[in-house]
Amino acid sequence: MAFFWRRKKEDTFSSSVLGLDKSIEELQAQEAAVEREIGVRFNRAIEKTRHSINNRLDTIFEGRKQIDEELLDELEEMLISTDIGVATTLQVLDAIRRGVSRQEISDLSALKAAMKRELLTILNQSTQKGVADETSVDLAIKPYVLMVVGVNGVGKTTTIGKLSQRIKNEGNEVLICAADTFRAAASDQLEIWADRAGVQIVQQKQGTDPAAVLFDALAAAKARGTDVLIVDTAGRLHNKANLMAELEKMKRISSREVEGAPHETLLVIDAVTGQNGLEQARQFMKVADVTGIVLTKLDGTAKGGIAVAIAKELSLPIRYVGIGEQVDDLMVFDPESYVNGLFN
Numbered sequence: 001m002a003f004f005w006r007r008k009k010e011d012t013f014s015s016s017v018l019g020l021d022k023s024i025e026e027l028q029a030q031e032a033a034v035e036r037e038i039g040v041r042f043n044r045a046i047e048k049t050r051h052s053i054n055n056r057l058d059t060i061f062e063g064r065k066q067i068d069e070e071l072l073d074e075l076e077e078m079l080i081s082t083d084i085g086v087a088t089t090l091q092v093l094d095a096i097r098r099g100v101s102r103q104e105i106s107d108l109s110a111l112k113a114a115m116k117r118e119l120l121t122i123l124n125q126s127t128q129k130g131v132a133d134e135t136s137v138d139l140a141i142k143p144y145v146l147m148v149v150g151v152n153g154v155g156k157t158t159t160i161g162k163l164s165q166r167i168k169n170e171g172n173e174v175l176i177c178a179a180d181t182f183r184a185a186a187s188d189q190l191e192i193w194a195d196r197a198g199v200q201i202v203q204q205k206q207g208t209d210p211a212a213v214l215f216d217a218l219a220a221a222k223a224r225g226t227d228v229l230i231v232d233t234a235g236r237l238h239n240k241a242n243l244m245a246e247l248e249k250m251k252r253i254s255s256r257e258v259e260g261a262p263h264e265t266l267l268v269i270d271a272v273t274g275q276n277g278l279e280q281a282r283q284f285m286k287v288a289d290v291t292g293i294v295l296t297k298l299d300g301t302a303k304g305g306i307a308v309a310i311a312k313e314l315s316l317p318i319r320y321v322g323i324g325e326q327v328d329d330l331m332v333f334d335p336e337s338y339v340n341g342l343f344n
């Protein structure tokens with residue numbers, strides 16, 4: 001998946017950085033190394049989930065010679081326990097039943113392959129539904145405004161720190177807007193992340209109207225020629241009408257100041273909260289025009305199947321996953337690495 005901010009890198013980097021002076025073999029080797037690295041990191045991030053799945057599968061298959069209804073029942077339980085969701089579980093089981101009756105699936109490895117195929121299909125479908133890819137973005141517009149929303153404690157601020165560094169490293173000017181003025185330490189916490197990533201931040205004292213901070217940040221971004229403005233928001237709850245109104249106001253101010261803004265709204269979901277997180281996300285989607293998901297703390301749960309439930313039930317692309325607390329612990333979500341990591 002190509003992201004808009006890549007353009008800058010391509011514009012400004014020399015041909016040697018782009019690899020134009022390298023042989024095809026060298027470039028292929030470089031690409032393979034990058035893919036391996038991504039695979040390894042994903043594998044590590046979903047280690048807990050993989051162990052849980054594989055242990056259960058081994059137990060299910062122990063001493064069994066054939067795939068019968070009893071085994072499929074146990075498989076169903078196992079899939080549900082990974083937080084993959086009921087709809088996905090039924091879809092996967094259907095595919096397996098078909099494979100068994102056609103005598104294509106008779107052992108554990110064929111079963112794993114069938115599960116991987118089915119999950120990958122679901123994840124790829126949701127990726128295609130992304131609305132915030134470069135085709136819907138006017139590349140001439142600056143700043144590109146990226147709002148980050150989600151309930152308390154899911155990892156919004158941390159994700160913004162990681163994202164800032166990533167987008168900056170792609171060769172863009174990044175500015176952070178500290179529009180979470182609700183919680184006392186929020187702005188300080190964001191400032192630490194801004195320092196870490198080496199980007200600028202616009203902040204005001206606690207209790208300031210978030211829309212006013214955003215207005216300032218938009219003005220600063222326009223004046224400085226910032227490429228990407230990333231907006232932190234308070235962990236607002238869907239049932240608080242005033243907080244919803246606040247989000248509305250922020251959207252209104254952005255679109256008034258910068259055409260089409262916010263251009264992207266990322267909803268952060270904490271993988272550890274599983275199906276609860278999914279329900280919160282549904283509520284959130286009613287008030288914010290969410291364009292993509294960041295799934296954090298994938299490293300902290302044995303129920304990492306939640307990524308599939310999100311893709312299937314929210315029909316939103318998972319853009320990034322958080323795999324730790326460090327600044328580089330953010331990866332572009334890659335369905336294939338993810339699915340391979342679950343079963344290998």
Ligand SMILES: Nc1nc2c(ncn2[C@@H]2O[C@H](COP(=O)(O)OP(=O)(O)OP(=O)(O)O)[C@@H](O)[C@H]2O)c(=O)[nH]1
Nearest residue numbers: 152153154155156157158235296297322323324325
């Ligand atoms: N293991 C792990 N921890 C994470 C990840 N992302 C965030 N965290 C931790 O989750 C906690 C909450 O993160 P914050 O970024 O403060 O969450 P927030 O959504 O901004 O929270 P509020 O501002 O209170 O709404 C912190 O302790 C982070 O270090 C991740 O991908 N993996």
Ligand SMILES: [Mg+2]
Nearest residue numbers: 156157180186
């Ligand atoms: Mg925060």
